[in-house]
Amino acid sequence: MPQQIPHVAYLELGDSPHLVANECTTCGARYFDRRNACAKCFNNDFKKAAISPDGILKSFTIVAFAAPGVPVPFVAGIIDCNGTSVRGNIVDCDPTPEKVSLGMKVRLTTFSLGTDEDGTEAIGFGFAPA
Amino acid sequence: MASDDIWILGIAMTKFGKHSDKDIVDLGSQAAIAALADAGVTMADIGILAAGNLMGAGAGFGQQLQKQIGQTGIPVFNVANACATGATALRTAIMAVKAGEARMGLAVGAEKLSGAGLLGGGGTSKKSSNTFEPSGRFGSVLPTDGRIGTDTMPGTFAQIGMEYGHKYGGVSFELFARISEKNHAHSVLNPMAAYQKRFTLDEIMNDMMIAYPNTRPMCSANCDGAAAAVVTSGEVLRTLSKEQQRRAIKVSASVLTSDPYQEACQVLPDVNTLTRNAAIIAYEQAGVSPSDLDLVELHDCFATAELVHYDNLMLCPEGGAVDFFMSGATWRDGSTPVNVSGGLESKGHPIAATGIANIWEVCHHLRNEAGDRQIKDAKVGLAHVIGLGSACGIHILERSGL
Numbered sequence: 001m002p003q004q005i006p007h008v009a010y011l012e013l014g015d016s017p018h019l020v021a022n023e024c025t026t027c028g029a030r031y032f033d034r035r036n037a038c039a040k041c042f043n044n045d046f047k048k049a050a051i052s053p054d055g056i057l058k059s060f061t062i063v064a065f066a067a068p069g070v071p072v073p074f075v076a077g078i079i080d081c082n083g084t085s086v087r088g089n090i091v092d093c094d095p096t097p098e099k100v101s102l103g104m105k106v107r108l109t110t111f112s113l114g115t116d117e118d119g120t121e122a123i124g125f126g127f128a129p130a
Numbered sequence: 131m132a133s134d135d136i137w138i139l140g141i142a143m144t145k146f147g148k149h150s151d152k153d154i155v156d157l158g159s160q161a162a163i164a165a166l167a168d169a170g171v172t173m174a175d176i177g178i179l180a181a182g183n184l185m186g187a188g189a190g191f192g193q194q195l196q197k198q199i200g201q202t203g204i205p206v207f208n209v210a211n212a213c214a215t216g217a218t219a220l221r222t223a224i225m226a227v228k229a230g231e232a233r234m235g236l237a238v239g240a241e242k243l244s245g246a247g248l249l250g251g252g253g254t255s256k257k258s259s260n261t262f263e264p265s266g267r268f269g270s271v272l273p274t275d276g277r278i279g280t281d282t283m284p285g286t287f288a289q290i291g292m293e294y295g296h297k298y299g300g301v302s303f304e305l306f307a308r309i310s311e312k313n314h315a316h317s318v319l320n321p322m323a324a325y326q327k328r329f330t331l332d333e334i335m336n337d338m339m340i341a342y343p344n345t346r347p348m349c350s351a352n353c354d355g356a357a358a359a360v361v362t363s364g365e366v367l368r369t370l371s372k373e374q375q376r377r378a379i380k381v382s383a384s385v386l387t388s389d390p391y392q393e394a395c396q397v398l399p400d401v402n403t404l405t406r407n408a409a410i411i412a413y414e415q416a417g418v419s420p421s422d423l424d425l426v427e428l429h430d431c432f433a434t435a436e437l438v439h440y441d442n443l444m445l446c447p448e449g450g451a452v453d454f455f456m457s458g459a460t461w462r463d464g465s466t467p468v469n470v471s472g473g474l475e476s477k478g479h480p481i482a483a484t485g486i487a488n489i490w491e492v493c494h495h496l497r498n499e500a501g502d503r504q505i506k507d508a509k510v511g512l513a514h515v516i517g518l519g520s521a522c523g524i525h526i527l528e529r530s531g532l
Contacts, residue, residue, distance in 0.1 A: 005262050007277065009269025031396060033267035040391040058296045059398065061288035062342035063280050067251035070276030076285055078293065078398050085394035087279040097303065097342060102296040113272055117260040122271050124278075 007113055007124040008032070016053075017110045017125065019086060023049035030084050051086065053108035054130065055079035060102070062095050075100050079127055091126035105130040131530075135364035136224050136381040138527070139234070139374060140169025143487045146355035146478035147324040148244045154183055154191065157356035158240035159198040161483070165236065165358035166199075170374050173200025176360070177232025180207045180222035182215035182239040182482035195238060204232075213431065214386070215239055216357060216485025217515045217523025221386045223361050233366050239487075240356035241480035247352070248340075250283040250518075251275050279397070284349050284432060285341035286518070289398055291434025292343070294441070300452035301437070303343040307334045310348040310433040310475055312461055317472025319462075319503035324353040324478030348433035350474035357486035376530060379493045382416035382510075383526035389519075401435070401516050405442035408524040412512070413444075416526040420444045423466055424508035425495055427488035429516045430473040440468070443514060443524075467505055470495075485523055488513040496529040 006013055010032040012020050021030035026043035030051075037044040060077040063070075075090035077100075091109060093099050106127035113122040131137070142164030144157055152160070158181070166172060181192030192206035211218040216239030223235030262271035275281040280289075295301030311331050317323045329337075329347055337345040367378055387408040392400045413419060420443065428443060430436035437451050445466050446454035454460070460468035471477045471491040474484065492511035494500045508529070515523045 005264075005271055007270060007272055008274065009264055029391065029393075033396070034269070059289040059293035061280065061285045061292065061344075062339075063276070063282060063285045064339040064341060065248060065284070066276055066280070066282055067248065070251065072276075074276060074280075076280035076289065078279075078289055078394065083393075085397045087397035089277065089279065102292060113277070116262045120262050122262050124272075 003120045004123050005120050007122055011123070011125050013110070013123055018053050018108060019051040021049045021051055021084065022046040051084050052082040055081035055086065055106055055127065057090065057102060057104045057106055060090060060100055062097065062100070077127065079106055089126040092128035131364040131367060133363065133365040134228065136228060136384065137362055137364065137367050137378040138359050138381060138489070138493060139171065139362050139367065139378050140165045140167070140360040141358070141490045141493050142168050143322060143357035143483065143490045144355050145322050146353050146480060146487070149354040150244070154186060154240050154242050155194050155198055157242070157354060158183070158191065158195045158238050161240065161356035161358035162195065162199050162236060162238045165360050169360035170371070171234060171360060173202055175234050176202070176204060176236045178205055178207070178223055178226040178235040180209055180219040180235065180237045182209045182219040183241060184210050184212065184215045184481045185241060185243070191240070211521045212517025212519050213429070213481050214485055214515045214517030214521035214523045215482040216487070217525070218386060218485065218521065220359055220361070220486055220489065220525070221384055221523060224381060224384045227361055227363050234360060234362045236358065236360055237486060238356065238358040239482035239485060241482045242354045243352040243480050244354050245352070248282055250281050250286065280341070282341060283518070284344045286399060287432035287435045288341045288344050290401055291437055293398065294438045294451065298449040298452070303335065304331070305452060306343045306348060306433040306437065307331055307345070309436050309455060310334050313430060313469050313473035313475045314347060316462055316470050317476030320472050320477060323472045323476050324351050325476045344432050344434055348475060350431045350479035351476065353478035353480055355478060355480035355483045355487065357483045357490055359486055359489065377497055378530050379496050380528045380530060381525060382418065382528050383412035383524065385412045385415065385524045387522045399518050399520055401520055402438060402442050404520055404522040405439060405514065405516065406444070408522045409443045412524040412526050418510055418526060422510050423512050425467045425470055425492060425505045425511045426514070427469055427471060427491050428514040430469055430475055431479060431516070433475065436468070436473070439514060443512065462503070462505065470503055470505060485515040488515065489525055489527065492527050496527055
């Protein structure tokens, strides 16, 4: 079986792919990137916290004009996953204002982003209408 | 006037637009020399220079400028603070005067952005090998822009406007386009604007889509320009001529904030909390309320941004920005004229110049020198900028009353 690698370290692959945040053990603030200390309370102890794959689309834009190499149009969104805000593309859905709406229910989905010369496949994530 | 009040003694901006025959130092010099002349002083009077140029940050723009306008050995602060660079330069000069370290300060912001195209999108980066290796703070094996949301400015600010809609309702593509319609209509009266073309609502909505709901005319215009201001204290102003005192504009509030932690700020920059925080401090410092403002120049880098700042600046009740705009309040004949200069969408947005040029616009009205676009009997105005990342500068200005 070819090896897989997540697009970003905060995507956990496996039977039920989901996002994982670094959660501050003092105040509960969640971060997807590596942090030196908590931006909210300055503590520097974190634990892993699984993020719900289900969410509500609380903002979006349909990008029609992007940097070279970025395929357009695509829908960029901000998803409220049970209290944690997540950034991701809205996929499996026409990128039109008629098909994408504020407040719509979405669910995390994963897909291949290509394979490198060692045969490792990168797996990305997005959110599809639920 | 109280000794420790801060006053703008002179202020100037170049016309915004394409200046292909001038470099950044030419533009900065032109604005600085004009601001000094407007103030009735020379470089010999200036005790501190704060100089902003974002795209060339690190090149020592302030020292380059001194070689052209006066090399007097005073301290130079080269500042860079995203789109709040100009306001930050002014704030720096004000702090030096307020601290008693300088009798007069000069703040300059200049930028060349004509033809700069799309800002913010990272796109694909060249890789040295063809194997996936996690890198950076997200441990990403491929670029994230376009694959996990967008880094582009039009897309980011589109989401900021749409988020307001999710929270309070009432937004639509047409609503945002109407905000742009207003600013372009205002620009027709501003000869300093890069673009002075009035658009119909249909023209705006049918123009090239950049990031829904922002079409091209709903985005700030990349262009060249510079602006500069001379600031001094009340104590010094008292020793100057009656004419200088009459034209001086009081800086009733000068505030700079950054974005405090908010739950979602790691996925969508929060331009709201730091603006509201700065506004609260500014109104308190100035002892004025939003209803006292005769005009507001706010950071409409995109039409979607203008809407949220009505609320952040408390020009309307919380959640009431849509109704406030639809009431006509922010047109130049409304109760709180917003962006009578045409705003960044038509006047243009040469980044480091913007945060001083918006103050020039307000001063111009307070001095009753704004010609055809004069807001009649303007006494108090507010200028606001946002730099993504984030920084917010707010200045409240009042005419001298002499």
